Amino acid sequence: MDRATSDESGAVIKQHLIDPEICIRCNTCEATCPVGAITHDSRNYVVDAQICNLCMACVPPCPTGSIDNWRTVLQSSPYTVTEQLGWDELPGELSLEGQTEPGINDDAGAGKSTLPAQPLAAPTEGPFSNITYNATLPPWSAAHAYTNLYGPKVREPFVEATVAGNVRVTEVGKDYDTHHIVLDFGSLPFPVLEGQSIGVIPPGTDASGRAHHARQYSVSSPRNGERPGYNNVSLTVKRVLEDHQGHPVRGVASNYLCDLAVGEKVRVTGPFGTTFLMPNHPRSTIVMICTGTGSAPMRAMTEWRRRLRASGKFAGGKLMLFFGARSKEELPYFGPLQNLPKDFIDINLAFSRTPGQPKRYVQDLLRERAADLAPLLADGDSFFYVCGLKAMEEGVVLALREIAEGAGYAWDTLGSELRRGGRLHLETY
Numbered sequence: 001m002d003r004a005t006s007d008e009s010g011a012v013i014k015q016h017l018i019d020p021e022i023c024i025r026c027n028t029c030e031a032t033c034p035v036g037a038i039t040h041d042s043r044n045y046v047v048d049a050q051i052c053n054l055c056m057a058c059v060p061p062c063p064t065g066s067i068d069n070w071r072t073v074l075q076s077s078p079y080t081v082t083e084q085l086g087w088d089e090l091p092g093e094l095s096l097e098g099q100t101e102p103g104i105n106d107d108a109g110a111g112k113s114t115l116p117a118q119p120l121a122a123p124t125e126g127p128f129s130n131i132t133y134n135a136t137l138p139p140w141s142a143a144h145a146y147t148n149l150y151g152p153k154v155r156e157p158f159v160e161a162t163v164a165g166n167v168r169v170t171e172v173g174k175d176y177d178t179h180h181i182v183l184d185f186g187s188l189p190f191p192v193l194e195g196q197s198i199g200v201i202p203p204g205t206d207a208s209g210r211a212h213h214a215r216q217y218s219v220s221s222p223r224n225g226e227r228p229g230y231n232n233v234s235l236t237v238k239r240v241l242e243d244h245q246g247h248p249v250r251g252v253a254s255n256y257l258c259d260l261a262v263g264e265k266v267r268v269t270g271p272f273g274t275t276f277l278m279p280n281h282p283r284s285t286i287v288m289i290c291t292g293t294g295s296a297p298m299r300a301m302t303e304w305r306r307r308l309r310a311s312g313k314f315a316g317g318k319l320m321l322f323f324g325a326r327s328k329e330e331l332p333y334f335g336p337l338q339n340l341p342k343d344f345i346d347i348n349l350a351f352s353r354t355p356g357q358p359k360r361y362v363q364d365l366l367r368e369r370a371a372d373l374a375p376l377l378a379d380g381d382s383f384f385y386v387c388g389l390k391a392m393e394e395g396v397v398l399a400l401r402e403i404a405e406g407a408g409y410a411w412d413t414l415g416s417e418l419r420r421g422g423r424l425h426l427e428t429y
């Protein structure tokens, strides 16, 4: 259908669209949208124009900027969800000569990323929503994060990193398998901060013959590299062998990464992420709450603080780690974690499937440490990071709320302060 001629009134709107070439299918926008306007299939994330009210809540959290796309279309015939699901790239701008002035939606959606797009939903009762609590700003003292330096539309060809190491970091011989993979960028600039992620493009094509899209992985090394002085980053990758419902499946990118040999080349995009960043000011405290590979950014932050401490030139605040896994064998970096000095990091581990032991989750640990956590929740120099499985998010936020209220703080006020101050960061997948 020709959108430019099919509408008698000719009223146009700016339609909110997602760029399929850049989107890394991280689900952040879908989890953020308060009205359920974003949906996806196995290939694309798309915005339903019939539902989207252009509130812009999804724009700041998108790590790639792919959500910040707008096309002028006739109000009567926006691109349908079905059309968008079939796209490999965004359509060009329509020629709308002879049409009437922009319609009612135009003001709200046309401003690209310069719009003051930070609606601050007040924490309220009702179903849990990530957007209510997740900060869309980094800590005030975070270093500047570079993003989108490399990607399909930014710089061709893709960056090729070389595998410099690949070791298993969970116990061998079990049905789970997590790898620590070091990628070397050689002489190519690839600046990353702790808490950022990169995209990996697996070779080959999907079932419909299209190139695989990039998958996102948190960087688990600090800003000066896994090996200081070398231009490299590390990743913590879990081999996906069953889907979220427990059905057998062979995850494309995770299996590709876990099977890489030293010397092989990997296509990389990124870096991504501007908010899940660590504070840089002296005496700032970091509380890290994670499960499984959610430990990757926590490892990066811990290691950066460890290097700063070793330099003798930085007075850090507390480091607290709450780390959950099904069993100790399944917990990445279990051995090295035990070797960190107790006066450097306060480590709390929860295992949910240790034979003969009651199930314990990270939120149980948080409640046990309520007396230590309550003052930190109220302390503007303390920053909270949650990373891991989506299922943990609500339980952790509820535990923090219980701790705050138990100490006499009004959660609506405190939760809002944590978000506005860039002090509570949720990254789950």
Ligand SMILES: Cc1cc2nc3c(=O)[nH]c(=O)nc-3n(C[C@H](O)[C@H](O)[C@H](O)COP(=O)(O)OP(=O)(O)OC[C@H]3O[C@@H](n4cnc5c(N)ncnc54)[C@H](O)[C@@H]3O)c2cc1C
Pocket (backbone or CB within 6 Å): 025, 026, 027, 197, 215, 216, 217, 218, 219, 235, 236, 237, 238, 239, 240, 242, 243, 244, 249, 250, 251, 252, 253, 254, 255, 293, 294, 296, 427, 428, 429
């Ligand atoms: C911000 C962000 C950071 C991430 N960081 C990491 C990280 O540090 N380490 C890491 O290992 N992964 C991380 N992921 C997840 C990663 O991007 C991939 O989704 C994951 O590796 C699966 O990709 P795949 O290609 O192997 O599986 P696919 O081929 O894409 O999927 C196969 C099937 O498995 C399901 N599935 C996808 N992911 C998982 C999962 N994690 N567990 C169980 N089933 C799954 C899918 O729904 C699908 O049915 C991160 C994701 C995001 C959004």
Ligand code: SF4
Pocket (backbone or CB within 6 Å): 016, 032, 033, 034, 035, 036, 037, 038, 047, 051, 052, 053, 054, 055, 056, 057, 058, 059
């Ligand atoms: S602009 Fe608002 S309503 Fe539209 S998709 Fe984004 S979050 Fe949802």
Ligand code: SF4
Pocket (backbone or CB within 6 Å): 018, 022, 023, 024, 025, 026, 027, 028, 029, 030, 045, 061, 062, 063, 064, 065, 066, 067
């Ligand atoms: S990259 Fe942006 S548009 Fe794509 S799924 Fe993530 S948040 Fe949504």
